[in-house]
Amino acid sequence: MSIALATHDLVKNFGGLRATDHVSLAIHTGARHALIGPNGAGKTTLINLLTGVLTPSQGSITLEGENITRLSQHARVQRGLVRTFQINQLFADISPLQSLCLAVSERNHQGRDWWRVAGSDKAHVDEAEEILARFGLRDVMMQQTRFLPYGKQRLLEIALAIACKPRVLLLDEPAAGVPEEERHEIIDILAALPKDVTVVLIEHDMDLVFSFADRISVMVNGALLTEGGADEIARDPQVRAVYLGESGHE
Amino acid sequence: MAPSAHQMMLDQARWRWSESLFWLSSLAVLFVFPSKALLFSQIAIMGLFALSLDLILGYGGIVSLGHAAFFGVGAYAAGLMAKHGLGDPLLGLSVAAFAAAVIGWLTSFLLLRGSDLTRLMVTLGIALMMFELANRMASITGGADGLQGMMVGPVLGLFSFDLFGKTAYLYALSVLFLLFLLARKIVHSTFGLSLRAVKGNALRAGAIGISVSGRLVAIYTLSAAFAGIAGALSAQTTQLVSLDVLDFHRSADVMLVLVIGGVGWLYGGIIGAIMFTLMQDWLAGITPQYWEFWIGLVLVCLVLVGHDRIKTGVQSMVARLGGKGGAA
């Protein structure tokens, strides 16, 4: 089984604070991997390092064997490493259809086409529409994103990432802020993700984590505490201690 | 039958009949008020300058207080060409566009990092540097006295500039129209859409594979070229170039013009230019010296009242009159 995404001894310091503490991970192709840990454990920082939003102080990152540590954000996306954000990061002034068409065009290296009207390529528009339909967003696809209700925006957040045809997908708390009744939509979407896409999930909702993940990594204070199969981790006393909240762990 | 998604995307860029009306009117105006031709060419040039600012402000999200730098570079480039015997207007335009684009390209890298304030400062600083340079190189530029001895040739070798400004206006209007068409194409293209994404959320733009720096450098360079052409037009139609083409007031004025008309819909610059120039003309008759006060007051009121009013007003009017309302 090949390794889709790996880090080697990754460190990130912010002045005196060590946000990422010698993290070494290896995630297999097609894995359903969850990253859990208390607030402030450094999970989002790790995602930011993996995607190039932050540069590591030490260590390296490989994507399907290629060292991507020095690569820009957008170059990593071109190579198939895509993420979603914990707080919706959408394009408020354009519509879901426009947003997805853009992502699809970028993926096909036509993002710099300045001559043809956006959406001229029917295949691209069809693909965008199809993804939106899959996410239940077809009826709002022409509205300005800022007018969409929160639940739909959250779905759009993921749809936009899917439009980039990721090989490795990093989801940062996809269910964040989504009310109980609407969570099943997110869960269904996650279950329907293609098998050859490697998925890494950060989540606090333990039901979601255990229904989705094969393997789980636990982070505390910027370091990896432990890693294993879903059952192992569920039974691990160390992990329970961390979650049942020993004071002093931030 | 409801239009397909493909059709709806294409609809955004459809040419509306109100646009044809606008451009035909701007041509007709010359024949209705032929004595005002010089005023009209001023408006066209200011409109082009404001259009260039719209590209970076409305579509790129870059607040610039120094756009006059490119206007000035273009003006001096064309002026110097005309002074030294290379007076063909279109050649002057090309050289001006090129010179301004080079400066724009070089300085664009300074704008990629840093906050709004940093960008404001850098653009202001660049313009001030250009001003100082032009001032110091008085032997070439004529300094505070201005460039003397410009000999501008006939447009396309056929149409000489006449005293009444008819050629000047038709020339300026044609250039404005052609560049407008180009800007319109770009803005409605995938490139244009990616710019809007960058402006709206640069973080997410990067996260879907868009090279944010690349887009900004490209649009800034293009905007500089447009501004340079506007400067060249100014030089050629008035046969005058002096230090005030690089003055801070010029950068502030074009900002005001664009804001009056509305940022981010291309017509804003032109409509703003019409309103601004007419207002200036009227006020200059009443209180020539303290024009600055009224400009300031307009700016203050505009901000307090909300400067989107005119743009949304015109857009809703157009939508009601028959064009299908798509975002421009």
Add this chain to the structure above:
Amino acid sequence: MLTILFDGIAYGMLLFVLACGLSVTMGLMNFINLSHGVFSMAGGYITAFLINRLGVPFLLCLPMAFLFSAALGMVLERTLYRRLYARSHLDQVLFTIGIVFMAVAAVDYVIGSQQQTVKLPEMLKGRIDIFGGSIGLYRVFIIALCGLLAVTIQMLLVKTRFGSQLRAAVDDPRVARGMGINVNTVFAITFAVGSGLAGLGGALGTDILGMDPTFPIKFMIYFLIVVTVGGTSGITGAFFASLILGIADVGGKYYVPQIGAFIIYALMVVVLIIRPQGLFSRSKGK
């Protein structure tokens, strides 16, 4: 050469007093204010008026210039500027440029465009020699006074309760509010004091820098350079940035007059390339 250095230091100190208020308010409210120079102009003109028309002694004019500009600042902040805090940077830029244009034209109209002159007290005229370089007594006075002000302001920031409230509010307004600090009041007071200092600087600078209606526009760039190069984390950044700027400008204009002011702008651009958040800023920049 020492003379140039002393001149530069005096100029820099003056710039500091003029710009430090701007540095703090920009850092505090993320409010781009291009009209700061208007308060300097107010200070300069009121001083000229008091000295020339009412015969008030120069030294007494200084605190009056401070109070006048501070009051003006407080009034404008409450009535106009306050509405702009939540608006976009573009709106703030446009608004404050508008204010500058109005103020400049109004002063030109009401008072005229001639340079304002102030009669300095006899004891401040003349020159002294230090370490082989000569320097005007007035400039020595400026260095001393501004240095004293700098120290006082720093002490106020560090040692008083208001100072720590201000620093907390600059660091993180949301958290500060949550801790019960009335950020709006803190800002109003800071804005008033900053405007007062600008007025004082204008009064002091009338003799050296010149004072006419174009002052706010001419010097706007200098204030902004101090703020961007110095960063907005506190006044130490503004202090050192002002000194560097003052010395570089005076030195540049003396040694390489062909490029003169060019040096300042180039310096600023270079600094912004290397450290976009300013030379002395602690944060990553807004």
